[in-house]
Every structure is written in structure tokens, then in C-alpha cells.
Amino acid sequence: MFGSGVLKGLSVTLKEFVATYIDDLKRIPSRYAGGRQLLDQTETPPEGLFTVQYPEERRKLAERFRYIPMLIYEAETGEDRCTACGICAKVCPPQCIWIVRDRDEKGKPITRPAEFYIDTTICMNCGLCAEFCPFDAIKMNHDYEIAAYDRMPDLIFDLNELRVPTTYYASIRPTEWAEEEAARKEKEAEKAARPAARPAEKPAAKPTPIALTAAPAEPAAPVKRSPEEIERLKAEAAARRAAKAGGEQK
């Protein structure tokens, strides 16, 4: 019959149309009930209409989803993990990471960033910075709703805008967090098991962010630091260096 091909095609579309309503009847609550629901894409997709009603519905993102990077600080102590080593800046393909390494009172470079900028207008969300950071300090964030009216200064993220606590990191990337914590505890256990009698050992070039000799009595998870706190942290860093020069193991 002439036209049978067109009719067969139309029947497919009709099937989809009917399936949309049948699928909606089966779901409780309905996808169109309103309110911000989080759609899990790993579930069986709906028959019929496939559209996600953004912004009332949002997709649950895969753990590895990468958007703009974020800098992690320890939630308990407020200490940045970043040591301003610059590997992320070196490995970034569009070179959108700008780091100014901090200096102590005498002008000697210390291992924390004074300024840290990510130009999100250039960032290509490749994740190489997170992949090659040796201190697990920079990771890829999930937040994609960062639209702004002006490029400058809104889309240049500085250190304050990039810092997030480890609790946030653990909530959006649980598997990665769990793996890193397990590896960290293993390393610490290994270190503790090693005999403590090695005084002539050359001190490590950079202090690792794990072991803190004097845990500062700071309130949990401060977002901004007052100048006094910064001075105190610098003094403690100097004290640690003096202690290391004396030959004690950290």
C-alpha cells in the first residue's frame, strides 16, 4: 500500500505520545508535581517524554562530573591543603590558573598561596589540575550555576571563592574521598610504625598538610581569616621550621 512507510512511522510517534501519559500515571509523585526534585539518571528512563523540567527538576550528577575547580581546606582546622606548588598551573591546558606564592615576614617563600585565581571564562573543565595535584588540594566542583552579569570580577574566582571544606568535598565526591582517606590513614600508619630513631635525616622540603604539631584552637570551618589569625599561623609555621632545624622529627 502506498504510504505504509509513513503510517508505520506515525504509529511510532503515537506510541510515544500514549506512553508519556501511562508513564506519568505510574509515577507517584508525578514528575510534574512541582518542587525541586533530583532526578537520578541511573534509574530506568521514563517511557515517552524524556525531558528534564529544569529548573524544577534537576539531574543528580555523576560523582566524577567536573565543572570549575575548588580548593579544599580541612574542615576541623581551616588549614588549606594547597601548598602553592604550581603543578596545577603548569598542567592547565588553557593556563587559566594564576598563583602567587605567599612569603613570610622575612620575604622567604612559604608553602601556601597568597593569591589564587582561576579564570572561569577560560577554564575548559578538563580536570587535569585535580588529576595531578599531589596534595589532593584542588578538586573539580559540581556547581554549574555560576552565571554572572560581568566577566570582571565575577568570573575570576579568587582564593576565597574557591575554598570549600572537606565536608563539602566528601558530600559531593564520596567514593574519591573515601579512597583518599584510606590511602592517607595507611600512609600515617606506615609512618608511625617506622622507628622514631632517625634524627640525622634531612628534613622534608615541604611540610605535608597531614601532620600538624600544634593544632590551632580555631572555631570549626571559618570561611574568612582575620589578620591576627594569619599572623598566628605564620608564627606557628616559623616555629615548626625552627623545631625541624633542631633535628626533631615532625
Next chain:
Amino acid sequence: MTAETIATAQATAAASHPYNEVVPGAVLEATKTGLVVSPDRIVELARYLRDEQGYDYCSMVTSIDWPQYFEVVYYLYGAATPKDALVLRVRLTDKANPVMPSLTSVWRGADFQEREVYDLMGVRFEGHPNLRRILLWEGFEGHPLRKDYKEPYFEEESKPFKSRHPDGAHQWAEDRVPWKDNVSYPVGWDPDLWRSPEVQYRRIMGVDEATGNGDGLRTERILVNMGPQHPSTHGVFRMVIAVEGENVVGLEPEMGYLHRCHEKIGERNTYIMNIAFTDRLDYVSSMSNNLGYVLAVEKLMGLQVPERAEYIRVIMAELTRIISHLIAVGFLFNDLGAYFTPALYGMRERELILDLFEAAAGSRMMCNYMRFGGVMADLPAGWVERARNLVWNRLPKVMEDFENLLSGNEIFQSRTHGVGVLTAAEAINYSMSGPMLRASGVPYDVRRAEPYSIYDRFEFDVCSRPEGDVWARFRVRMDEIYQSLRILKQALDGLPEGPIMPPGKKQYQVRVPAGEAYARIEGPKGELGFFVVSDGKPNPYRYHVRAPTFINLTSLEKMTLGHKIADAVVILGAVDIVLGEVDR
């Protein structure tokens, strides 16, 4: 052996090269990266190679800017009778005025690529029918891929830039340059005296180049511009069509609207940085692009890829083939006027596969997943189950729906049978590749001709059709989806446990030994090749992408002549171009 004896040995070896008996004086030197050929005898040698030796497929033409000379490199293969690669190299020592004869009279597929070499490197090809700029606009000054060309935002010869760390206070690139924009003007440029260059479409308008036809211009001919902004040109692509009534009598493709200097950026990047940029070439199939580039560099580095990583790579590549073909078929129907319905049916399945990519790589489209020696990260928990559900349960049902929706449709059949025919000999001579080549009756698939990764372990058919028209290209793409599902079933069943990268610590500074490598893969659009020249430094010396859709457009005029202008859209849709790859 002394230097003299080595030199004489090389000279005698070259002189006694078998090709020199037929075309005396052609081969000057036989190096391990190819035969150095004299520019005066190359056309004769090329004709001999094509007709007598069976090298009928000119796969890639590119150029390298060495300090002493320009080198134009031709990679030849055999399509009708499979042959290993034969590389011809022409060294042009006059850097002020590099000229060599064009090989378009021997292989029509060299047309656009020689134009690109002229455009970006400045080598003139004598005898080329249409030697003008292809990727840059006609008024551009300079040849960007030369080593002495500095772009307006130039900072340093190679990344990483010193300005970023340890004293990296952010500065906009626009603020560094005098014009506050990515533009530079040639020295001594006077805006009052400059005349905008006119691109003459005399050829397709039927005006004789030599005599000008006087005032006997054929007035039935009209120039129709299917401009870069058009709903059916698959991106920013422009076709200038000469029509008499509705019949197409000439077609001139104009590309370069999406040219993003991928190869120049590639020379500034380090090797690892380039992987992220290859995602953006054929942006609908990013995993394939990653794979091709990574294979090329692994050839230079001599890395061994672990088994599990090889299987994961094949799974990702075949899933990518499916999503690319779903888009191709969907948008072919969009061009035919079925508006967006088939495209969205295809996009729905693509969404599910992209969710798999997001779970594994972190990004749906710009996956950045392959690394030198393996893949970035292992598959997360539950991934294989979701993939199995797709491959065994959902996709076959969807393909059945697709066939019901599309293949039997009378309108589709009448608009695609016999439209845009390309014979097998023409397809080979025009360097077509991928579904374009196989739909013309040439069963050439790089996965069979030169197997890479572990494709030699899988059972699959090479889909080929004899008709050579748009319907055959659609049919080949649909059949390839079935074959991809077949490979996926084998790969998912055979996926072993194990590491996904070679042993050793993660390196962000990769050491690539000096040398040259060309790796080609059967991408969804055709033969995607990556040509990497290394001089031992952290960044490549020369990096070229053999883009299949760029070269497939060479035959666009041939296919469209004689058809109506409405068919021009359909034929372009069947070529399945992605401008990210055409323009790079």
C-alpha cells in the same frame, strides 16, 4: 664506516631505488620516515605509484617547518588492493619562496589539503586548480603555522607560561595587547589604501578564467549563497552554489568559520594538554579523537597498554560510534524536512550513552578520558551493568523503532535513491573515508586494513553498499550501529580485571622521544589521523590532524552537480560534517 662512505652508501641506495629505474632522479633519499622525492619528478612518480604500484589512496598531506627547509609530506595507501603506508617527502630549501608541483592531477583528494598547506604554511602548489586560502579569510597576512609567526596574544613559545606561578597575579589577555582584541595588523598597513579582496566565483559562474567571456556572461546562472548561518549546514559552513533555475551547475565550499588554530595551539601545548583540546575537534565523538591522538603519541613513546584499558578504550570508541551515527542519521532527516523528530529520537539514546560517559570520565561531551598508556580512571561501580542493559536490552529495541520510523518512509526513499552518486573509483581518488567510502562500494575500514588497539580480536562485518548514493550512506551508518553493538557485546563480555595504566607514578611532564608518528583510527566520520612530530621537548614540534570530514568535502561539488538545489542540502547531510573537525 666513515661519514663519506655512509653518504655514498645512502646516495647509492637512493640511486638504486627501484622507483628510480622507472622515473629517474625521483627518489633522492630513502629515510626511515619515508622517501625524499625531488619536486621536479614527483608528479611522474605519483602517477606511476597510483597506476602501476596500486597506491591509489592519498590519505594525508601536511607540511613541517624545519629550520633549513619546508617539508611537504604525503601519506599514500592502497584502497582497492590494501597496502602499507608509503610516505613521500618533498624538501623545499628556498624558504622565501617555496614552490612545488601540485598532485591534484593524480589524486583529487589532495585538493583541500594542499590548499591548507598553502594557507597555513605558505607553500605554493603549481598546477593546483584553485589555490587560495581555505581556513583563513582571503585578506589574511602571513602563514600562521610557520615557526616565526607570533599570534596577537603571544606570551611564550610553549606552555606552561612563567607568568602563572609563582608570581601569578591575574591579567586579562586583552589588556596585554595594544588593540584590546585578538587582532594584529601587518607592518605598514594603511586602512585608507586597503581594498577588501574579492573572491571570484568566476569558475562556477561559467566565466572563462583566461578570456573573461567579455560580456557573454551566462545570465541564466545565479549565485546562491547557502551562508554560514543556515539551519541545515551542520554548523558554520558556507556553500556558494551556481544554479540555472533549480539545477546546480557549480558549487564552491567555503570553510574556516570555526577555525580555532588547533594545530598552532597544539605546538604550544605539552603532550598531555593536547588531549583536552582533541575533545573539541569532532565534538560529537570526543572519545574517538582522544583515542587517535593518544595512539599517535604512544607510538612515539613505545608504551604498552594494559588489557583492561584496551577493552575500555574499545567500549568507549564503539559507544562513540553509535552516538555519532545517531546524530548523523537524525540530522540527515532534519535536512530532509522531517524537522526534529528523528533527531530527538536519536538524541534520547545518545543521552543515555552520554550519562555513561559522565559516570566514567566526568564529562558528557568533552571527555578527556584517554591517557598515554591507558585511560584516566577505572569504570565506577555499576557502570558495566548499565552498559550491558543498554547494549542488550534498550538499543536493539530502539534500532527497531528507528527502522520502522525511518527506513521504510516513502518520502525518504524517493529523495535519497540515486542522489549524490559517487562511484568507487571516484571515491578512492577523492580520498573519501569512512561511511562515504564504504557506501560507494569500497569495503575499506581502518579497523581491518591496519588494526589498532585490539580490534583484531573482535568479530564484526565491514558494512559496504554498492550504490554510492545518499540512501547507501544512511544504510551503511545504520548497519554500522548494529556492528558496533556486536563489538560492544563481545567487549563487555570479555572485559578483564587489572590495571588501567602502565606501572609507574602519574607523570604530568611526559617525555616523548624525538621522532615522527602517524596514527589513524576508524572514527565515526572516517579515517581520523594524528600526525605528531617530536623533537624531544615537552611540546610537539609539529602536530597535524587529518580530519575526515574536511577531506570528504572535496567531492561535494562532484556529487551535487546535476541535482536540484534541494538535493544539495541532503547530500551535505549525508557527508555528515562536524565543523569542529573541518576547520580545526
